[in-house]
Amino acid sequence: MSSDETLVAYASRLGDNALILGQRMIELVAASPELEEELANANFSLDYIGQARMYYTYAGEREGAGRDEDDFAFLRPEHDYKNLLLVEQSNGHFGDSTVRQFLFESWYVLLLEALTRCSDEGISVIAARAIKEVRYHLRHSSQWLVRLGDGTEESHARVQVSLDDLWRFTGEMFAPDDLDDEMRAAFNGPHLEVIETQWRENVAAVLAEATLDMPDDQWMAIGGKQGQHSEHMGFLLAEMQHLQRAYPGATW
Amino acid sequence: MVDAQYTPAQILEWLSQVPDPEIPVLTITDLGIVRDVDCSAGVTVSLTPTYSGCPATEAIEASVAATLQEHGVDDVRIKRVLSPPWTTDWISEAGRKKLTVYGIAPPERRDRPIACPRCDSSNTEQVSEFGSTACKASYRCIDCLEPFEYFKCL
Numbered sequence: 001m002s003s004d005e006t007l008v009a010y011a012s013r014l015g016d017n018a019l020i021l022g023q024r025m026i027e028l029v030a031a032s033p034e035l036e037e038e039l040a041n042a043n044f045s046l047d048y049i050g051q052a053r054m055y056y057t058y059a060g061e062r063e064g065a066g067r068d069e070d071d072f073a074f075l076r077p078e079h080d081y082k083n084l085l086l087v088e089q090s091n092g093h094f095g096d097s098t099v100r101q102f103l104f105e106s107w108y109v110l111l112l113e114a115l116t117r118c119s120d121e122g123i124s125v126i127a128a129r130a131i132k133e134v135r136y137h138l139r140h141s142s143q144w145l146v147r148l149g150d151g152t153e154e155s156h157a158r159v160q161v162s163l164d165d166l167w168r169f170t171g172e173m174f175a176p177d178d179l180d181d182e183m184r185a186a187f188n189g190p191h192l193e194v195i196e197t198q199w200r201e202n203v204a205a206v207l208a209e210a211t212l213d214m215p216d217d218q219w220m221a222i223g224g225k226q227g228q229h230s231e232h233m234g235f236l237l238a239e240m241q242h243l244q245r246a247y248p249g250a251t252w
Numbered sequence: 253m254v255d256a257q258y259t260p261a262q263i264l265e266w267l268s269q270v271p272d273p274e275i276p277v278l279t280i281t282d283l284g285i286v287r288d289v290d291c292s293a294g295v296t297v298s299l300t301p302t303y304s305g306c307p308a309t310e311a312i313e314a315s316v317a318a319t320l321q322e323h324g325v326d327d328v329r330i331k332r333v334l335s336p337p338w339t340t341d342w343i344s345e346a347g348r349k350k351l352t353v354y355g356i357a358p359p360e361r362r363d364r365p366i367a368c369p370r371c372d373s374s375n376t377e378q379v380s381e382f383g384s385t386a387c388k389a390s391y392r393c394i395d396c397l398e399p400f401e402y403f404k405c406l
Contacts, residue, residue: 038385047386053305125337129334129337133304
């Protein structure tokens, strides 16, 4: 892989995580349990979609083949998306969404911190912009996790099940593949094992406050980073891409 | 044809008339998002987005180009700069005053009380950390009962 190819693949993968999670969160609009949550979800989703636009635009510039942010977002088939399986998981109930956000954001904030120090300026400046937003996303999901975990008997039991269910998607975040290795070797990219240690520490602290048990490491589902997705992904894309698929090139 | 020569100060003066589409009481220079004006070849204006997903970014870029064209500048280029990332510290003192008069409490660093823009009381409480746009939270004044928006610190 040339250094340009590495950056295109890496930036578009970052874009995929942000876009797919942003799409999941926008599905929650008009379905939140209270108005504050409604506004928070819309705001966060907008942040993620904005980040995706920056990553995709940068990937398109590096690639130099004339693809723009919309080509990346709307005109690729499922296997070309390299997002983590975690972010595409369906919203489920409020506890499920909260746990998904918390597990991802705990990782993403550390990844972004490392990326602000990478040697590619295009990626490091986007990371510096994005981390300011993801810090308050994480604060929000952590607060909710504590409220649900240390809440009523019912909320505690249900959110523990959410945590146990989604835990199997966390392994993928720390398993470096060829692209992670290249990014690290060529551009001083993130060291995923170091991030894992820090992530476990941070997650354990919030779970303790939430009186939740950290699940045992069980079998981990992987494949998203290679474009092999779970059953939820196709439905998400079908809805998100519908307009561009039905009316190619449509603008407004 | 000889191009008219412009100075950055003159361009900035015109840009200080361009309102933010979501908080029209503020101009883009009050907000601190105009990072550079370069008049060496045509006019290049460097702008920085506030939040990543701020839907006003494109609208602002379009009104910058339109404003300069109205003043006869034909060769306008807009550059989007991401680094260093925008912070609410860049909102000018004039901008902070305009926000207060408009009824929005300006951003305060941690530990400093949020004063009610109507009666200036610090006896206020947060109603919702999230508001009508990504940059604002909802507050209320316990003394005069005014509900108001607070421009969050970023």
